[in-house]
Amino acid sequence: MDFRFSDEQQMMADSVRGLLADLCRPADLRRLLRSGAARDEQRWAAIVGLGLAGALVPEEKGGLGLAPADFVLVAEACGYACLPEPLVENAGVAVPLLAQAAPGHAALARALAGEITVAAAHPLNPFIADADTAGVILVERDGALLLVSPADARLAVQPSIDPFRRLFTVEFAPKAATPVAGADEAAALLDAALDRGALFVAAQLLGIAQRCVDLAAAYARERHQFGRPIGSFQAVKHHLAAAQVKIAFARPVVYAAAAEQPRGDLHSRARVSHAKLAAGAAADLSARTAIQIHGAMGYSWEVDVHFFLKRALALDAWWGTAAFHRRRVAERVFGGRLGPERTFARERHDA
Amino acid sequence: MRLRYSPEEETFRAEVRGWMEANVPSSPLPSFDASREGFEAHRAWERTLNQGRWSMVTWPEDYGGRGLDLIGWLIFEEEYWRAGAPQRVNQNGIFLLGPTLMEFGTAEQKARFLPRMASGDEVWAQAWSEPQAGSDLAAVRASATRDGDDYVLSGHKIWSSRAVFADWAFGLFRTDPGAERHKGLSLILFPLTAPGIRVQPIAQIDGETGFAEIFLDDVRVPAFNRLGEDGDGWRICMATAGFERGLMLRSPARFQQAAKRLVELYRAHQQECGPETEAAVLQSFMDAEAYALSIYETASRLRAGGAIGAEASTSKVFWSELDVALHRTALSILGTRAELLRAAPEAGDAGRWLDGYLFALAGPIYAGANEIQKNIIAERVLGLPR
Structure with a gap:
């Protein structure tokens, strides 16, 4: 038993954190917003240069063969930076799904090389994120998976409160799409995609939550009222401490979920759902707390907190609502065995 | 990251389980706070534990322990609570003063106090x-x-x-x-x-x-x-408080066992409950799991040479709030039986939940009130000014 990340895992996360600290500052977010562009090309080129597109694709299919536990800190860092570009959805969910559904397709090689991104639909998500900038879109129809090019589809943009979210509904003629996995095969692939999607959204929510608390704590140290920094007042301290407690007890759940997700059993599914619920609650409380601590400034466009509030709001129901994930936890609680000796239980132990 | 037990850890768990199944009293002991008789019954249990070398498995063998790491301690606690073994009457000694003596005591002090603490001869x-x-x-x-x-x-x-x-x-x-x-x-x-x-x-x-x-x-x-x-x-006292707030005094197994009982209670009364009760039951299960995962993470870090800091305050706020919410949910499920004392003919298990709820209400107060813990979190974790 050893609940610690390896040095390699920490180093990979550090390299992403460093890159985002340089290239994804709030000023960079604002610059992208003003430009109206889908991506910051310089930043995206640097991200592609990390070579992470195939991180979770098995080596025999041309990827790095890494595990979710290797990628979860990266996803957390992307949340912390409010990254607009689809590193997490692309490398964490869509490219692995394409590799499983269509390992021989030419688009996979281009996606692994970072030349294109892949957008993936899922029955849980009514919209497809980043469909317009994707090279190919994986869509689901009647349980089967199809591949369609954005050029051959009609994309209707669905503006989000999060100015960096690019959501679309996608329509296409049947002959425009290439079937890649029948319904029988696709069901398991979509289930795995759902687990990875929910897990990495949870990790992003964790990062968003910590960023909100950090922003508010920094402001509370600087802002003076009544001749003192407002962070010296207990009412302010207790708000932030309550949020930090929520974060502290979501974090290990997210990390354990990452380590266990590949098992795909009753326990690992419930852990992913628990992670999503806990991180969602932490992000919700932290974002609202950060707005409150900033006072009227927090309600302004000028202060950066709203970017994180909006991302937290957008991701809260993405890859499954709270009700959906609570049902999956209920399946484990009422369908598996309980007790203090079962923290790390596996399904076969419950047979 | 390796979230599975080693063969040695599994063997150890089996040994604890076997001993507990053979030795845990079949009926609960009388409260150690209500009478000398109850207190001495618990002291006798501590002696039995010590004979099996189970008093504190993390202590060195010279002081009656087994020299195990903190993961061993967590496994022991899981089996202890699973078996429904008595509360530790000497918890102030073994969980608080013991680790403090181990860190700050002289060799003579350790030899004088630790073995008699382990045996229950000195509570x-x-x-x-x-x-x-x-x-x-x-x-x-x-x-x-x-x-x-x-x-x-x-x-x-x-x-x-x-x-x-x-x-x-x-x-x-x-x-x-x-x-x-x-x-x-x-x-x-x-x-x-x-x-x-x-x-x-x-x-x-x-x-x-x-x-x-x-x-x-x-x-x-x-x-x-x-x-x-x-x-x-003061410095030593704060180290002791760290043990009290953190993983020693309130091991996660306690709350996981309570969550298991809560789920069983809910299932027995499901027809009388609304969806809000099920959500609260699930939340208690998740919170107990989250606490366990956090403590496993801390234990892994400490074993690798890390130090415990202000996160003990974070833990204390979390487990004390979780304990209150869990027991309050149980009382909601029990409905009109929630007010019944153990002595009431119709009480069944209700009296135990009521006792647990009253005990849980002390959690946000002792070991440093939660308001003080939140100040510590704000100042030492988040760097806010005093």
């Missing part, structure tokens, strides 16, 4: 708070005046857990009357049977005498009983 109370020094612990006024090779203790301690029946107590005393606040304090161990001590039981919210006032009037103890350097009491 410990804590003597920190005073009437004017509660959350503001640095305001303690009880004094220890050096007189040759002795200290002479005087003062008034209060809210001393287990002091009614315990044998010894550890307390914070002012050894330098000229020093203020956190300075000039020392941690001193004293027998509750010493001349000059009067223990006045305090009835708790449930009517039991789980804590007491201790009046000290020129109580003479050898200087040997001072733990750590003269004047270093």
